[in-house]
Amino acid sequence: MPAFDLDTELTAERHHLAASRAALARMRGRAEALFSTGDKVAGDAYTAEQLGRHMARRVKELADDPTTPLFFGRLDIEEAAYHVGRRHVTDDAGEPMVLDWRAPLSRSFYRASVRDPQGVATRRRFGFVKGELTSFEDEHLDRGEELGTTSRILTAEIERPRVGPMRDIVATIQPEQDELVRAELTDSICVQGAPGTGKTAVGLHRAAYLLYLHRERLRRSGVLIVGPNTAFLSYISAVLPALGEVEVQQATVDELVARTPVRAVDTPAAALVKNDVRMATVLHRALWRKLTKPTEPIMVSDGSYRWRIDAEPLRRIVDEARREGLPYGVGRDRVRARVVGLLQRQSEYRTGNSPSEGWLRKMSKIGPVTEFLEAAWPAVTPEQLVAEVLTDPPEGLLTDEERAAVRWAKPPKTVKSAKFSPADLVLIDEAAGLLERETSFGHVVVDEAQDLSPMQARAIARRSEHGSITVLGDLAQATAPWAAAEWRETLNHLGKPEAVVVPLTVGFRVPASVVQLANRLLPALGVDVPEAVSLRRDGDLVLTPVADPSDLDTETLAEVTAALTHEGSVAVIAADAAVERLRGHLTAAGVDHATADDVDSEARVTVVPATMVKGLEYDHVIVHEPADIVAAEPRGLNRLYVVLTRAVSRLSVIHAKPLPSPLDTAA
């Protein structure tokens, strides 16, 4: 057996990397050539367009980012070596040079262990610097060697400073994460994970995995990622394209339901009622109450003959359509069609001929038929229905106080001129769902789902009725006034009561000392969730009391300057009211800084209002006056828990007021 020479081995791997890159470039070249000749080879315009779209996508999918490694691992199975990377690369003969991480064989890269080696003799992980292969680390599973989370390369990857948008974690997905990523398409799952346990990463990788395995089906029905705000969505927006997935839709709940513009804000009391699940019944009742029993016959003339349908058969038609449980608008169309059907039968009986298409169209629009429909099953728009409910909230389900909270102080003259709030848009969406069926995505990933109101959850349920969902969240990070204390209720509203709740507790972001501080808040948050344990032994935590409150901002500024001497991103997180002032100080001091939704900014410092920071992370987090963050909102302690758990390497807490009581013991 030849001596194992590290340098020779590394050189061979570098050659394989270079050869794989060249092969990928050739694959892309072929796709580009096909793209440019597509319209010449296609038989017709439609095929040319389809082919063009397919090839354009293919070219995008085959893009090579020279700063990320094309492969990050290798499996030695029965004398053969398989490199595992971000996508399949094949040589000119079609032989695999790099296996996609999602391929069935690649699964062993994440799951094989000494106890269950899955045929793997050696698992190799590669270390990279800026796309250059610099090292590797072998685990000889066949000799009982296993590194697990002590892998140097894994640790280095986890501890790498954060800059710019979120990265993929394909190289280091952990077994318990992999189990969730590779769950069946038909499985709806709910991940309850402490901060930084990789929920977002798992959700995005699951989307990529499902698209790989069920490409055609999911391309047709679509995959949707729902996030809490646009800052979060832009933070995660680069992950899927880096994995070759360029066609996944991302939206906030507000964007999903944006049928009409938002032109009003609600009082907290009104928002609370409007987001309550009883509003679904209120709208349902208000809509179906519109039906009235037909008491008059329909009499029409088509110019040649007169026709009559008695009230009794009309009543039967309406009752039957009602019993069929269709959406209101579909039911209305069906009633119209059946009425015209009766007229058609009479005509056939009398004339012995089938009436023409034109005759049928005329009859379906003719005055007496439309008048009958308007009385028995009136047309209504979603906006109209909501406007009616807000003008005069019906009795029965809401208390008088609640009805007063949502009642429009001054009803608009017309529905068109109505000013709707964000919560109204959710109601309008609910109403639209009562009128017509929503089209359902094949899979929906819902991040930060702990904050969904029942009515928002129902909006997502309508879009995933025929698909599955991945629900990601942490009850301890719930800051919305309607947030549930347990998952079952939210899962019911999401239309997936069967979803299993799986915990993730190993944290990859927050250093142990910071996790311990944040965990002090948990007992005060009133939720039953497992505590996080951190994989990170590094990291600093500094609590800085400031004697004179007027020095608080100066201290914060000094901390920013000190933080800039380290590598990585820096965030100042403060109560929303203090943000503008702090930005002013930074500008005056000449410190370049960005806002949270500007992920492409060159600035290393970001000033983030506490209410915007959910799901984000920064190397060095400077928390400005925690007491103010807590005091700013009813679930302020939950907000502080979110804020404290954004730090990757260092957390500085600067305070002039006493620390909020659960933290105080740590001071």
Ligand SMILES: Nc1ncnc2c1ncn2[C@@H]1O[C@H](COP(=O)(O)OP(=O)(O)OP(=O)(O)O)[C@@H](O)[C@H]1O
């Ligand atoms: N297996 C892993 N290998 C390397 N890094 C990982 C792994 N899992 C997660 N991470 C990293 O840990 C950080 C936290 O991950 P992520 O944002 O997905 O956590 P989260 O559970 O959604 O957090 P939060 O609840 O705070 O929003 C990210 O930087 C992510 O890339």
